[in-house]
Amino acid sequence: MLLPSVSERSALTRRREQLAKALGSAAALLASSRPRPRNYAADQFPFRASSHFLYLFGLATPDGVGLYDGQGWTLYLPEPGPDDALWDGAVPGFAEIAERTGCTVRSRAELPAALKGRDVAALPTPDLETCLDVAALLGREVRPGHLAAVDVPLADAMIALRLRHDDAAQAQLRQAAEVTVLAHMAGMRATRPGILEAAVRAAMEAEFVSRDVRPAYQPIVTVHGEVLHNLRYDHTLREGDLLLADVGGESPAGFACDVTRTWPVTGRFSTTQRELYDVVLRMQKASIDAVQPGTRYRDVHLAAHREMARGLVALGILRGDPEELVVDGVTALFFPHGVGHLLGLDVHDMEDLGDRAGYAPGRTRSPEFGHRSLRLDRDLEPGMAVTIEPGMYQVPAILSDARLMARAKDRLQRDVLARYADVRGIRIEDDVLVTSDGNEVLTAAIPKEASDIEAVMTSSARPAPGR
Amino acid sequence: MLLPSVSERSALTRRREQLAKALGSAAALLASSRPRPRNYAADQFPFRASSHFLYLFGLATPDGVGLYDGQGWTLYLPEPGPDDALWDGAVPGFAEIAERTGCTVRSRAELPAALKGRDVAALPTPDLETCLDVAALLGREVRPGHLAAVDVPLADAMIALRLRHDDAAQAQLRQAAEVTVLAHMAGMRATRPGILEAAVRAAMEAEFVSRDVRPAYQPIVTVHGEVLHNLRYDHTLREGDLLLADVGGESPAGFACDVTRTWPVTGRFSTTQRELYDVVLRMQKASIDAVQPGTRYRDVHLAAHREMARGLVALGILRGDPEELVVDGVTALFFPHGVGHLLGLDVHDMEDLGDRAGYAPGRTRSPEFGHRSLRLDRDLEPGMAVTIEPGMYQVPAILSDARLMARAKDRLQRDVLARYADVRGIRIEDDVLVTSDGNEVLTAAIPKEASDIEAVMTSSARPAPGR
Numbered sequence: 001m002l003l004p005s006v007s008e009r010s011a012l013t014r015r016r017e018q019l020a021k022a023l024g025s026a027a028a029l030l031a032s033s034r035p036r037p038r039n040y041a042a043d044q045f046p047f048r049a050s051s052h053f054l055y056l057f058g059l060a061t062p063d064g065v066g067l068y069d070g071q072g073w074t075l076y077l078p079e080p081g082p083d084d085a086l087w088d089g090a091v092p093g094f095a096e097i098a099e100r101t102g103c104t105v106r107s108r109a110e111l112p113a114a115l116k117g118r119d120v121a122a123l124p125t126p127d128l129e130t131c132l133d134v135a136a137l138l139g140r141e142v143r144p145g146h147l148a149a150v151d152v153p154l155a156d157a158m159i160a161l162r163l164r165h166d167d168a169a170q171a172q173l174r175q176a177a178e179v180t181v182l183a184h185m186a187g188m189r190a191t192r193p194g195i196l197e198a199a200v201r202a203a204m205e206a207e208f209v210s211r212d213v214r215p216a217y218q219p220i221v222t223v224h225g226e227v228l229h230n231l232r233y234d235h236t237l238r239e240g241d242l243l244l245a246d247v248g249g250e251s252p253a254g255f256a257c258d259v260t261r262t263w264p265v266t267g268r269f270s271t272t273q274r275e276l277y278d279v280v281l282r283m284q285k286a287s288i289d290a291v292q293p294g295t296r297y298r299d300v301h302l303a304a305h306r307e308m309a310r311g312l313v314a315l316g317i318l319r320g321d322p323e324e325l326v327v328d329g330v331t332a333l334f335f336p337h338g339v340g341h342l343l344g345l346d347v348h349d350m351e352d353l354g355d356r357a358g359y360a361p362g363r364t365r366s367p368e369f370g371h372r373s374l375r376l377d378r379d380l381e382p383g384m385a386v387t388i389e390p391g392m393y394q395v396p397a398i399l400s401d402a403r404l405m406a407r408a409k410d411r412l413q414r415d416v417l418a419r420y421a422d423v424r425g426i427r428i429e430d431d432v433l434v435t436s437d438g439n440e441v442l443t444a445a446i447p448k449e450a451s452d453i454e455a456v457m458t459s460s461a462r463p464a465p466g467r
Numbered sequence: 468m469l470l471p472s473v474s475e476r477s478a479l480t481r482r483r484e485q486l487a488k489a490l491g492s493a494a495a496l497l498a499s500s501r502p503r504p505r506n507y508a509a510d511q512f513p514f515r516a517s518s519h520f521l522y523l524f525g526l527a528t529p530d531g532v533g534l535y536d537g538q539g540w541t542l543y544l545p546e547p548g549p550d551d552a553l554w555d556g557a558v559p560g561f562a563e564i565a566e567r568t569g570c571t572v573r574s575r576a577e578l579p580a581a582l583k584g585r586d587v588a589a590l591p592t593p594d595l596e597t598c599l600d601v602a603a604l605l606g607r608e609v610r611p612g613h614l615a616a617v618d619v620p621l622a623d624a625m626i627a628l629r630l631r632h633d634d635a636a637q638a639q640l641r642q643a644a645e646v647t648v649l650a651h652m653a654g655m656r657a658t659r660p661g662i663l664e665a666a667v668r669a670a671m672e673a674e675f676v677s678r679d680v681r682p683a684y685q686p687i688v689t690v691h692g693e694v695l696h697n698l699r700y701d702h703t704l705r706e707g708d709l710l711l712a713d714v715g716g717e718s719p720a721g722f723a724c725d726v727t728r729t730w731p732v733t734g735r736f737s738t739t740q741r742e743l744y745d746v747v748l749r750m751q752k753a754s755i756d757a758v759q760p761g762t763r764y765r766d767v768h769l770a771a772h773r774e775m776a777r778g779l780v781a782l783g784i785l786r787g788d789p790e791e792l793v794v795d796g797v798t799a800l801f802f803p804h805g806v807g808h809l810l811g812l813d814v815h816d817m818e819d820l821g822d823r824a825g826y827a828p829g830r831t832r833s834p835e836f837g838h839r840s841l842r843l844d845r846d847l848e849p850g851m852a853v854t855i856e857p858g859m860y861q862v863p864a865i866l867s868d869a870r871l872m873a874r875a876k877d878r879l880q881r882d883v884l885a886r887y888a889d890v891r892g893i894r895i896e897d898d899v900l901v902t903s904d905g906n907e908v909l910t911a912a913i914p915k916e917a918s919d920i921e922a923v924m925t926s927s928a929r930p931a932p933g934r
Contacts, residue, residue, distance in 0.1 A: 227556035
């Protein structure tokens with residue numbers, strides 16, 4: 001069990017104090033998680049505690065429960081079993097955990113008595129088994145994706161806290177970014193025609209694994225970037241392919257990094273690839289420039305679409321007024337997802353609470369194709385971290401959909417588009433922290449100018465992967 | 468979705484036919500699994516279908532259900548949603564899946580009608596959510612670790628089938644072994660003082676990931692081999708340490724390999740390490756020699772203990788009659804786990820069904836310390852695959868337990884043992900297939916003689932990892 005450091009302890013204590021202040025005399029419970037079985041009980045996926053629990057206690061420990069009883073916090077943990085030391089070695093005692101978390105620790109066996117007769121708010125965990133445990137403890141339904149009335153103030157208080165990252169959280173986001181930089185550099189350097197996508201993935205993940213870092217999400221490393229959630233790694237890289245890598249690491253305390261780069265398999269973009277790449281890069285820079293305190297995030301999303309419209313018109317792929325091309329949903333045909341989302345302990349931060357975290361009160365998702373996939377529409381505030389990840393894709397399922405394509409009318413020049421057949425999908429994604437006077441790109445050290453990528457990939461002095 | 472090959476199709480068809488024959492007119496249902504969320508619904512662990520479903524249908528597809536209605540098999544699969552092609556790309560249609568699995572395929576929407584009014588046996592999946600789905604479909608309780616009376620004949624029929632691996636399963640076990648050989652060779656070559664355990668893990672896993680292979684279980688790569696389930700990778704390797712690596716890959720169809728090697732961080736065993744290493748190696752060879760058709764597996768386990776007793780007496784660590792040292796549980800103080808287990812689609816094959824798979828009818832676990840951890844006690848038959856993995860550990864939680872140590876009486880020479888302080892944990896594990904005239908070690912290509920390990924580690928011509 002990794003214990004929080006002293007600097008983390010003060011942040012954890014402050015977070016619990018702030019949440020207590022927001023809750024007043026209302027009791028609240030946050031559970032960690034059970035280990036999740038893969039094949040059978042003893043063969044498990046790597047353990048991940050729930051993010052709300054990690055945020056308040058910093059402990060990646062199974063079966064923990066934090067309880068605020070209206071006055072103070074107590075952490076209830078399972079007591080070690082008689083054989084635990086044999087199988088799992090020495091584990092820290094309750095006194096040490098109390099010292100490092102700054103929170104009273106008691107045996108989980110005492111939890112039912114502490115809950116007795118109380119109306120206690122809780123947030124569901126992604127782990128259904130833990131939800132059922134908590135439901136049994138509270139005598140009511142608790143399930144992922146569902147909040148009871150009593151849970152809503154807790155959810156809103158947690159969202160208010162986690163939306164703006166404190167110094168400790170920002171330090172973790174930077175740590176996650178640092179190792180992700182190494183992964184993307186290793187990926188660019190490992191890429192060459194004839195190998196599998198999986199081989200590039202291996203080079204990238206080795207940067208994580210060798211430093212005892214976990215991927216924050218299942219990596220996408222594909223020559224078929226037009227398949228947006230592509231989790232296959234079995235294609236062979238060929239000359240003329242672009243490789244899209246959406247890969248990010250997780251910090252020791254569980255904070256995520258989320259970065260995409262797209263690079264040519266040969267190390268050199270073709271003219272057509274370079275032209276579309278530069279359109280996406282301008283989309284991304286315009287969006288990052290729009291990330292400022294007070295900006296509505298939907299406008300960041302639309303800034304990317306406007307830049308895409310201008311760029312595709314300049315290339316002759318689209319005709320017409322750029323603003324109208326955005327409003328009529330023509331750009332969404334090539335950029336069918338949102339420009340980004342909240343980032344924190346979750347890659348899509350607090351998406352376990354649905355759109356309650358991503359959408360400001362009173363705002364809802366657009367019903368329009370493409371725009372309905374936008375996960376965030378809040379006014380940006382200092383301390384928020386967001387991803388900026390526009391893309392340009394030629395998706396067969398879209399381009400062959402007459403109903404969808406009808407919106408383009410005669411404004412799409414299919415013959416011009418056909419010249420760009422060597423581009424299936426491009427995405428460029430960075431993690432951006434909103435600051436009091438603008439923003440800071442946490443992942444700026446990863447090359448994204450086409451010429452910089454080419455320089456990394458064709459440098460004769462390629463350092464060996466792993467160092 | 469990876470579809471079964473033609474040779475797999477005939478094996479899948481044969482397995483379903485054999486199961487149908489055993490079931491007669493009794494209906495039975497085998498479910499795949501849901502994707503398991505890590506942080507929230509859309510952030511998932513890598514998908515793994517349940518092993519029983521994989522065994523019969525060879526499809527790593529979520530939410531599939533195979534139904535035997537007393538006459539024939541039908542595979543019920545979810546129909547693709549309207550946006551699936553956008554996010555997930557083209558997926559094979561039902562006709563193609565039917566062709567490749569050799570089984571009729573229908574929409575999952577038709578499943579409730581097919582179940583109506585039937586008494587249907589089912590096996591729980593490790594995924595609780597899928598169990599709850601199946602429970603709702605069948606109108607009764609279905610949960611991991613539990614069998615209803617109607618389920619028992621299905622469990623027993625499945626065990627009877629999966630216990631003896633058919634040619635297709637054996638081919639998969641060999642494939643899993645082949646890539647595991649590469650991982651262990653890479654691990655030995657990557658090891659040197661001053662790096663993290665995680666760095667060796669990274670070199671080993673890169674052999675899997677680069678070939679699009681998954682680890683069959685969470686790897687153990689540790690200088691603290693005495694912590695039996697050590698999943699930490701954050702220690703720095705120091706001169707004089709032994710590194711224990713328990714790492715295995717999974718074949719495309721989901722079959723496991725499970726191998727442990729222990730090697731010196733410097734590439735050279737110390738005299739004391741070598742002496743104990745050779746004891747464990749003799750234990751392992753004696754156990755492998757005992758793997759024969761008709762042998763009771765408990766006797767394989769005891770063969771390892773007897774060899775340990777002889778070895779430790781020869782070194783002066785123990786005194787007394789070797790047979791008595793085994794019977795009195797003295798060797799179990801240094802070898803507190805079982806000598807191995809079944810191997811197949813699960814690393815501990817069919818452990819989801821408890822000891823029903825591992826223990827022959829009428830046999831139960833020993834209540835004795837150490838021996839109670841033995842997972843298998845069947846008479847071996849051709850086609851069974853087992854691991855053979857004796858070890859020797861100095862576990863502080865045992866050596867400091869006066870009650871446990873009392874069994875040694877004056878037969879433990881603590882002063883002699885103290886000279887072996889540079890050995891904390893050694894385990895040597897291979898995968899062994901029972902053949903009609905003996906056995907075949909599937910993982911024989913991984914060096915295990917101390918001198919062979921030293922030769923690999925100190926060879927000047929170390930091939931680069933990844934090839």
